[in-house]
Amino acid sequence: MNSPVTILFSSLVIFFITTASSASVGGNETDYLALLQLKSMITHDPYEALSSWNVSIHFCDWSGVLCGKRHRRVIDLVLESQGLQGSLSPHVGNLSFLRGFSLSNNSFQGMIPHELGRLSRLRALNLGFNKFIGDIPANLSCCLNIKRLGLHYNKLVGSIPKELSFLSKLTFISVDGNKLTGGIPPVLGNITSMEVFSAPENPLGGSIPDTLGNWKNLSEFDCGDCKLYGTIPHFFYNLSLLTTFSLAKNQLTGSFPLAVGAMLPYLVYLQLWGNQLTGPLPPWISNCSKLEHLEVSSNNFSGKLAIDFGKLKDIQVISLGNNIYGFGEADDMRFIDTLKNCSKLKMLLLNNCKLQGVLPPSIGNLSDNLSNLDLRRNNLYGNLPSSIGNLVGLTTLNLPENRFTGKIPSTMGKLQNLQEAYLYMNWFSGPIPDAIGNLSSLITLDLGSNRFEWHIPSSMGNCHNLLELQLNDNKLSGRIPTQLLQLSSLTIALNLSQNNLFGSVPTEVGDLKMLTSLDLSNNNLSGNIPTSLGSCTSLSFLSLKGNLFQGIVPSSLSSMRGVSALDLSHNNFSGHIPGFLERFLLLEYVDLSFNDFEGEVPVTGVFSNVSAFSVLGNSRLCGGLAELGLPKCKETGKHKKRFPLFIIVILVASTLFTILCFAYAWCKKRKGEPSQSSRDEHFMKVSYSQLLKATNGFSQANLIGQGGFSSVYKGILDHDDKFVAVKVIHLQNRGAHKSFIAECEAWRSIRHRNLLKIITSCSSVDFQGNDFKALVYEFMPNGSLHDWLHSAASTLRLNFLQRINILVDVASALDYLHNHCLPTIVHCDLKPTNILLDDDMVAHVGDFGLARFVGINSNQNSTSGIRGTIGYAPPEYGVGSEMTSSGDVYSYGILLLEVMTGKRPTDNIFNEGLSLHKFAQMALSDHVTDVIDDDLLNFLQEEDIATKCTEAKAKKIEECLASVVKIGVSCSVDSPAQRMNIEKVVHELQHILDMLQNI
Structure with a gap:
């Protein structure tokens, strides 16, 4: 039997638990328990978004939870872009007062719970950019108050439920990027409140139902890449509120109506490329005065271009390629004259249109914002107008496979932003102008299959960014x-x-x-x-x-x-x-x-x-x-017999000895040599859309790093099942473009086993026509050195050998950059976040966005601009000194001390004259273990217990610790001349590593 004391104690425990629960629940236990159930099915919370979800505070104060003021019930639950993994608990259906629910940009898996259909007050549901599978629950039709439904970029299958037609208040539905089939249900036309219908990248199939003509309030309709067929219903052209109309990459046929009048006055995006549409482009498109994107390429359109582009003041992208507009008349290109007032035009794509005639001088009147001009595969002839030099915003010039004659105008030298120039397969003649050497941004130049004469201008040596040069088939x-x-x-x-x-x-x-x-x-x-x-x-x-x-x-x-x-x-x-x-x-x-x-x-x-x-x-x-x-080769055996046997033995033995010596030397140095595999691989080409898909729309869930100039995402490219790291450049940030160029320049020149392996780069435009630049790297599954040094996760701990190996790897990479590269490369931003670890914990130095080349292009060593990271940048950079290899050595010394002490150089304890360098230096004269990272000391103590470490062994380990810290102190002295040489660093650390392995 229980004693009275035990009974009393149990009663008190129950009382306190009940009191605490009441305090956090406030009487609304249903919502409280539902939230706890939701949390219990989340298996990974990397940003600790749910750390506040505990009994210490009322659930209405939990992160992402909003309650009503009167009933204190959950009305909004927003957990967007938190990297959450797991499945969605069916108990979410018990949040009966819920009006808004968003889990966008996470990694939720499993089925969408049917219990969501209980949420009769729900107005907005956003489950986009996750990994949900299965069907769309038909009983979402019970959420009669819902206005916005976002299920985009998941792995949903089946068809769009017909029952959604009961949602009479629905204004927005997005199911992009799933695997939905079964066509667009005609009954959806009953939802007369519909404003946005977005379902691209689904194999829907079928035709577009005429019943959608009931959507009088429709502003956006996007069903690109949906395997739709049939014609485009004419009711679309009467939807006066339509701003986005996208049916790209389908199998649609038919033609535009010719007499629509002043309809579609608010149209911004018209995207019909990649279909089988016929007939002329109607003149009424000129009346769509708000139009920004006209994309109708790769169809069977024909007839003369009768659009008055002068009325389209906001036009940014004109993509009409792979159609037939030319009739061999002299004025085929006269429409160019109407583009002079299109001051926002960025892309003019008229490739493979059978256009004939000369390119008018008015081409030079186009917008300074024009970045891409594509006239390839037409029948254009005559001289290239010298006014082409006025297009100072051009980054891509595509003129191949025409019949241009005469000289390339020297005014092309004004196109300082030009990165790609394709003029092959024309009839250009005369010398290649010296002005080509002024194109310092040029990456690709193809002048092949022309009639150029004279010599190759030496000025081309000034094109320091040139990756590809084609001058073949000329004179x-x-x-x-x-x-x-x-x-x-x-x-x-x-x-x-x-x-x-x-x-x-x-x-x-x-x-x-x-x-x-x-x-x-x-x-x-x-x-x-x-x-x-x-x-x-x-x-x-x-x-x-x-x-x-x-x-x-x-x-x-x-x-x-x-x-x-x-x-x-x-x-x-x-x-x-x-x-x-x-x-x-x-x-x-x-x-x-x-x-x-x-x-x-x-x-x-x-x-x-x-x-x-x-x-x-x-x-x-x-x-x-x-x-x-x-014929058979003549026998030479008789001559060989003249050599005495002992000479042959001596020759063989000496050869074997030489081979063994070379093999031994190679083994000793193999860590410092470039990886052969990295030399042999070729860069693939990737587009913006491929990277968008690889990273799940650059979702927050795939974000693995972020800096001032870039964000890094984890992804998988279509052609491979291996992860890659996609570094997207923030081009809107000042200095980001320069950083991208610097990093590309560096990667062209270097290969080493301890440098991060670049796979390819992407220089393109996004779907809005904005410049897009990214670098694709081999994915490092063990993250950064910073993660291992400063993560709260107990599993991320480095032992002594691992730390020394990492330090050797980084020093070897610097030794290669400083002493074995021509020209010498200075990294300028060495720090733990830029040291990445592969499966075998081998370190790879990355992020060459601030890198400098020593000895060439002296303006790279400008005294202005960003000079590394606070705490890691050497003191001389702060007074305007040039970037040098000794600056990298200083950063390496600070990094080494951080690896050994576990303390950042910007730690709060470093003030009033105390720095990480001084902190370590003072310990050398007394007891170095006082400054060693606690995690490392714990490892060493655990090894002592396991191996019954002798006093002699412990002393040797302490000597090794002191030797490593001494190297870090020697590297991080203020005077550049007194810093240890990086070659000596590698040698010293390798010696310490050998000692440790022999203890």
Whole structure:
């Protein structure tokens, strides 16, 4: 039996619990319990959005909860963009007073609970950008007061429930980006209050019901990429409130009505591209005075362009490409004259429209905001007007596959923002203007298949951002300018083929270390292949075909292990076929035909497949595969017998010894060498829409980092199932564009196992026509060093070996940037958030947005602008000194001390003259363990207990701790000249690491 004392104690406990519960519930226990049930099914709350959801305060004061003043019942529940994971509790249906409910931008999974149908007072439901599956609950039709329903970008299947037609107050429905089928239910036309219907990126199918004509208040209708067919019902053109009309990428047929009058006065977006629409574009489009986006490309529209664009003062995007507007008349391009008042125009896309005639000089009257002009694949002829130089906002100029003649006007040199220029397959002639060298932003220049003469201007060496240059199939002569070959930015392609270039290839070709494709074929180049060409270790395509080259193929080319196609045919090369070609694992085709090679043809590697190589026209070759039909090679065995056996033994032994020495040296240095895999991979191309999809609409749930210039999102690209990190640049922030250029410039020049691996970049526009720039990196699953040092999660703890390995990795990366890059690169923003960790806890240095090149382009070292991060930037930067490698060493020293002490340099304890440097320095003279991170000390104590650590071992560990801290102090002294050299840092840390592993 229970004693009276026990009974009394139990009663008191129940009393206090009941009292506390009453205090937090306030009598509305149903809402309180429903919220607790909702919280119980959330499995991950990274931002601690629900940390206030506890008994200590009334639930009406919980984060995201809003209660009514009279009844103290939950009326709004908003938990947007909190990174929440889990499923949605059915008990949410018990919040009977709920009017607004939003879980947008999270990672909720599972089915949408049918119990939501109980919420009769609900006015707005937003479950967009989650991972809900299954059907849309039909009993949402019981929420008769609902006005806004957002279910976009989930994984919902089935059809749009017909029962939604009972929601007579519904004004907004968004189901974008799901997997819904079954067409648009005609009964939805009964919802006469509808204002916004958005369902793009669903395989709905079917035609557009005529019953939707009852939506007299409709302002936005978007069913792009929905597999719709049939015609566009004419009632749409009578909806006077319509602002957005998007039916892009469907299978619609039919034509525009020609006599609509002054309808659609508020239309802003007209997006019908990617259908099968026919007929002319009607003149009444001119009356849509608010129109900003006219996108009707890739249809079967025809007829003369009769739109008076002069009336469209707000037009930003005109996309009419892949239709037929040209009739071979002289005034095909006269409509350009009407664009002079369109001061907001950003994009004019008229590609593949069969337009004929000359490009009028009025092209120069277009908006300064025009960034993209696309007239490719038409029948335009005559000279390119010099007024093209007035379009100072151009970033992309697309004029290929026309019949332009004459010279390129030198006024093109005024286009300082031009990044891509495509003028190939025209009839341009004369010299390439020197003014091209003024285009400092140029990334791609393609002048191929024209009639250019004279020499390649050396001024092209000023285009320091150039990634790709195509000058093939012209009449250029003279020598290859050394300035061109010194453009280390060239990483994609340099194509000078099919010209009349002569002379030898300058040794400066070796400066193109990151170049992927080099084509010098079909010229009159002569001499030997320069040995420096072997420095182009990123080449995957090399063609020297059809020249006058001679001599042997230099052994230095053996370093080009990533080459997949090699063409040396039709020259005068001699000597043996290089044996290293057999060892090129990625080599898919090699053409050595019509030279003077001699000796035996190899039979391994690429030479094991007769269709993968050609050796025709080399009369002194023998052996090889039987299919070649070459004579057998002569026996040389008799001569070999003359060598005494002991000489052969000595030669073999010495060779093996040399190989072993090289292997040992390579193993000792492999951490400091660039990863070969990173050299061999090629950049893919990604678009804004691909990145939007990969990151679930750049959702907050996928946000993994944020800074002043960018936000970083986790995502998965379509072609792969591996995660990537997408760094979206905040171009609206001052300095962000410069940061993007700096980072691109840096990544073109560097490859190292301890540098973050870039996959590709994206320079495009978003769906609103705004500039969009992003970088795509390999995803680092273990996050940043900052996370491991300062996270509250108990699972994120680093032991001593892990910390030293990370410090060695970062120092090795700096050693590479400072001492093994040409030119030297200064990172300028080294800190724990920029150190990322892969699956194996190997550290990778990232974020080169503030990087500087030392020794070139001196204006990069301007004394203005951002100079690192407070606490990590060296003191000399604060007084305007140049960025130097010793500045990086200072930042590294601070980072090292942070790794060892667990304290940020901006910690509150560092005031009144005390800094992280002084804090660590003072401990060196007494007891270093006083400043070591508690987590690290706990690890060491746990190891002591587990291994019964001896006093000698403990002393050695303490010596190691002191040695590491001493390095950090030496690196972070105020005087740049007194800071430790980064090469010595690597050596010292490696020595400490060896000691630790031997304890």
